[in-house]
Amino acid sequence: MAVLLITVALLGLFILWQLPRAWGFVLPMRLTTVGALAVAGITAGVSTVVFHTLTRNHILTPGLIGFDSIYVLINTLIVFFLGSGALSGMHPIAGFVLNTVIMVVFAVVVFSPLVTSTTMTLDVLLLIGVVCGIFFRSLAGLLQKMIDPNEYQVLQDAFFASFTGIDRPLLVFTLLVTIVVCAWIWHKRHVLDVMALGKETSIGLGVGYRKESLLLLAAITILVAASTALVGPILFLGLIVAHLAYRATGTTRHTWTLPVAALFGVSSLVGAQFILGQILGYGTTVSVLIEFVGGILFLFLLLRKEKLK
Numbered sequence: 001m002a003v004l005l006i007t008v009a010l011l012g013l014f015i016l017w018q019l020p021r022a023w024g025f026v027l028p029m030r031l032t033t034v035g036a037l038a039v040a041g042i043t044a045g046v047s048t049v050v051f052h053t054l055t056r057n058h059i060l061t062p063g064l065i066g067f068d069s070i071y072v073l074i075n076t077l078i079v080f081f082l083g084s085g086a087l088s089g090m091h092p093i094a095g096f097v098l099n100t101v102i103m104v105v106f107a108v109v110v111f112s113p114l115v116t117s118t119t120m121t122l123d124v125l126l127l128i129g130v131v132c133g134i135f136f137r138s139l140a141g142l143l144q145k146m147i148d149p150n151e152y153q154v155l156q157d158a159f160f161a162s163f164t165g166i167d168r169p170l171l172v173f174t175l176l177v178t179i180v181v182c183a184w185i186w187h188k189r190h191v192l193d194v195m196a197l198g199k200e201t202s203i204g205l206g207v208g209y210r211k212e213s214l215l216l217l218a219a220i221t222i223l224v225a226a227s228t229a230l231v232g233p234i235l236f237l238g239l240i241v242a243h244l245a246y247r248a249t250g251t252t253r254h255t256w257t258l259p260v261a262a263l264f265g266v267s268s269l270v271g272a273q274f275i276l277g278q279i280l281g282y283g284t285t286v287s288v289l290i291e292f293v294g295g296i297l298f299l300f301l302l303l304r305k306e307k308l309k
Helices: 002-016 023-055 067-082 084-089 094-111 122-144 149-157 168-187 189-195 200-202 211-233 237-249 254-278 286-308
Strands: none
Touching: 002 254, 023 211, 023 237, 023 254, 067 084, 067 094, 067 149, 067 211, 084 149, 094 122, 094 168, 094 211, 094 237, 094 254, 122 211, 168 189, 168 211, 168 237, 168 254, 189 200, 189 211, 189 254, 200 211, 237 254, 237 286, 254 286
8 A cells, every 4th residue: 555655646746746837738748758657667567576476586587588688689680671761660559569479479489398398497498598688689789780870879769768759659559558468467366376386286276387377478578568669678677676566565475466566666667757857857867777776686686596505
């Protein structure tokens, strides 16, 4: 309840702060920004909590194992072969659908052995994901060095998370997609509670582990694609808000962790955007701040896990 009240207060503060008399121009812009912040925050929180359940690992996130790098590679290939005009001229919703389809195929192909193989270990599969992410980023980096500098600038604009200049039709579309996917995941919250107990236990309790895991992987990928297509890659946001949710709720039950992680995602982004915009005068960007804090948290969790071995 406290997280909900804080989120509502921050949303009201962001929307109404020093609202000028000519609010007819400013208010729609702020509402669009709030919508983008909400989509990014909700998708990051929900997708990371579900991913932690599937992998039974609270350190990794979808972005760390290559999901975001696919987005970077796809757009790089478009600019490399077709030019920046093809990227900027592509309808945002068409670009979102293209990225989503390719990312879902990647997720199912790479991680389906997690739920179908009896010999493949989780560590090996996660290592495959990390290696794929590095490979995709390296390939994209190589291609970026070979394209025209002007086209490279257009490409770079798509790779840094930004909550300004949001395409409103794309916002509405991704918001609808996010609502539908999150509603389906909420419907599966009790199944997720069982799956958190492990594969063998889940099967013994009657859960169709293979089917449910593949569907949940696809749902995670769609949420990541929605956020990435709308505002750009945000690597560590999910890791931050998921662990805040675990700490705040003191449980791993998805009835609590899913909504709390989503609320933390929204409140964190709205609060950071408000502070950076109104206090710091946009001296830096929200994505830079998130990556800095998230990187520290990731190293802390990694080092703590090593000490516990």
